[in-house]
Amino acid sequence: MSHPKSHRNTLQRQVILEELRKLKNHPTASALHVLVQKRLPKISLGTIYRNLEYLSQIGAIQKLSISGGEARFDAVIEPHQHVRCINCGRVDDADCPPLIIPQDYPQDMRGYQILGHRLEFFGICPECRQSAAEPDEGADSPL
Amino acid sequence: MSHPKSHRNTLQRQVILEELRKLKNHPTASALHVLVQKRLPKISLGTIYRNLEYLSQIGAIQKLSISGGEARFDAVIEPHQHVRCINCGRVDDADCPPLIIPQDYPQDMRGYQILGHRLEFFGICPECRQSAAEPDEGADSPL
DNA sequence: CTGTCTGCAAATGGTTTGCACCATA
């Protein structure tokens, strides 16, 4: 039943992975689309989505989707934490070791077979903190 | 600074909160819509969404959102963990104390002002495990 | 060759929103 999936190495797939690996932050599919288009002008957003999904399925990249809104992607697959800005949506790495490891998993999981976990911090990124602190321009009220 | 928002106590708002509180699992907006319709047949899905959003803004309920999927809602606001079934999307409580508390928050957060965190486990729920096992006894792991 | 992948575009599906009317305070 398990087909070995032939894993074709298309140029699009290579470039998507390369460009994602260049980034230290974690772009959305459409942000990555813009970047990849500089090298492959005809590539479609659908191809970006298909490959990001594929790459995360085979474990080559991570899909960061615990929050609402657009999914974001990370070429670093080693377990690590992320911080998301609730104002602009940006996601960065948190410089700290994994806080939760499978050995820590609770026992009573209501009969679920546990496969993993998602953890992410949220807050306000430096840029948004600054622009919130200095409402010089325009009477912007922080929500 | 924030206006005390007049917080009108409409029947719709009451019933939505009441019905959500009756549930130990964590319904989607449309699942809750179906339930609430039994008491308020004319209520619209838009009103469900508006009130769930409002209630989570004022901190009366929790919104468990995930990108690309339906948000789910929890009337219990005390910190606790959730388990999500990657097959059917169901969300249950994990019976365990909070695994991460603010004191555990890492120091270097890239200049972010940290406001909180999200942690959730994922796996296969009992029902999906069973239906995956039944067609072929002892079959290997599902996708 | 053959089965996979791509580009394009339309479809999907959850969520949001504009508007006129209604009901709470």
Added chain:
DNA sequence: TATGGTGCAAACCATTTGCAGACAG
């Protein structure tokens, strides 16, 4: 009575998918 809330439906938007042609193996 004055607003905020509701119902309805259309709009929105991230993501998925059908299809015909392109291409890797």
